[in-house]
Amino acid sequence: MEGTLFNIFAGLAVLSALLVVANPLSRNPVTSALFLVTTMISISGLFVLLGAYFLAAVQILVYAGAVMVLFLFVIMLLDVQEVARRKLNLVSLAMGFIAVGALFLLYKSSLESTYDETTRHHEVVETVQAEAKSAKAVGSTRALGQALFSKDKGFLLPFEIVSILLLVAMVGAILLSRKEPR
Amino acid sequence: MEPTLDQYLLVSGALFAIGLLGVIVRRNLLIIYMSLELMLNAANVALVAMSRFNGNLDGQVMVFFIITVAAAEVSVGLALIIALYRKRQTAEVEDLATMKL
Numbered sequence: 001m002e003g004t005l006f007n008i009f010a011g012l013a014v015l016s017a018l019l020v021v022a023n024p025l026s027r028n029p030v031t032s033a034l035f036l037v038t039t040m041i042s043i044s045g046l047f048v049l050l051g052a053y054f055l056a057a058v059q060i061l062v063y064a065g066a067v068m069v070l071f072l073f074v075i076m077l078l079d080v081q082e083v084a085r086r087k088l089n090l091v092s093l094a095m096g097f098i099a100v101g102a103l104f105l106l107y108k109s110s111l112e113s114t115y116d117e118t119t120r121h122h123e124v125v126e127t128v129q130a131e132a133k134s135a136k137a138v139g140s141t142r143a144l145g146q147a148l149f150s151k152d153k154g155f156l157l158p159f160e161i162v163s164i165l166l167l168v169a170m171v172g173a174i175l176l177s178r179k180e181p182r
Numbered sequence: 183m184e185p186t187l188d189q190y191l192l193v194s195g196a197l198f199a200i201g202l203l204g205v206i207v208r209r210n211l212l213i214i215y216m217s218l219e220l221m222l223n224a225a226n227v228a229l230v231a232m233s234r235f236n237g238n239l240d241g242q243v244m245v246f247f248i249i250t251v252a253a254a255e256v257s258v259g260l261a262l263i264i265a266l267y268r269k270r271q272t273a274e275v276e277d278l279a280t281m282k283l
Contacts, residue, residue: 002184002185003183003184006185013197014200017201017220020204020217020220021200021201021203021208022203022204022207027210029210029212036216036219039220039223040223043197043223043226046190046227046230047227050233051234052233052234052242055245055246059226062249063219067219067253067256070260071212071215071256074260074263074264075212078212078273097203097207099206100203100206103202104195104196107195108192108195111192114188139233139242143239144246147243148243155243162250166250166254168254169254169257170257172258172261173257176258176262176264176265177261177264
């Protein structure tokens with residue numbers, strides 16, 4: 001059951017992420033934005049499978065809700081017309097694909113070498129996974145709140161700093177997008 | 183059967199690679215920005231998976247902060263794009279080459 005759901009969500013996330021970046025049918029930013037929403041929702045499905053229920057809800061509220069609406073607003077504001085399809089630079093396109101593909105393969109092989117017989121890493125990984133079976137970190141709202149705000153090992157100062165960061169971002173956004181900067 | 187940590191990390195790596203591809207290949211500022219968001223989300227998936235398989239909530243707290251910072255980043259970045267568009271009437275990186283030698 002969980003394996004099937006994982007396959008569905010992971011496949012959907014990767015597929016729609018590909019359609020955000022390289023959609024063969026349309027190069028309209030609105031299409032990309034809508035596929036990005038699909039990606040975000042699939043990722044939040046993955047979060048549910050990982051037991052991070054609060055983060056799954058926040059992911060949908062903040063990303064699929066606020067951030068993507070902001071993106072669509074800006075696309076609307078910029079009024080990007082269907083620009084004449086520019087000639088793609090095929091050399092740079094191929095170079096990009098090769099570089100990123102090589103990077104991904106490197107990452108993949110480094111993941112697989114974790115299970116190499118010659119290293120002892122796989123034992124570590126298996127112990128950790130066996131422990132996790134018993135520990136089961138479930139990120140319910142209550143547990144996450146306690147992890148964030150507990151007095152001895154909480155994250156109270158970072159939380160306050162982040163609130164100031166949000167204030168600065170708000171002021172900055174208003175200042176930057178005013179009609180006549182002065 | 184429950185998926186393993188490796189599978190989650192592989193998905194995360196794939197999403198990150200796709201985001202990086204978007205940043206490298208695409209020429210539209212908005213789509214480059216969306217690809218950046220994709221890369222941030224790939225990191226989030228990796229962190230939550232690590233947190234799950236370590237039996238520790240600190241990774242999820244980290245993701246909470248990353249989501250907040252990403253929201254702030256998006257608002258400022260999109261404001262910058264709007265300001266740039268007002269000045270130059272374009273959102274393609276090829277047209278923004280004033281600082282190129």
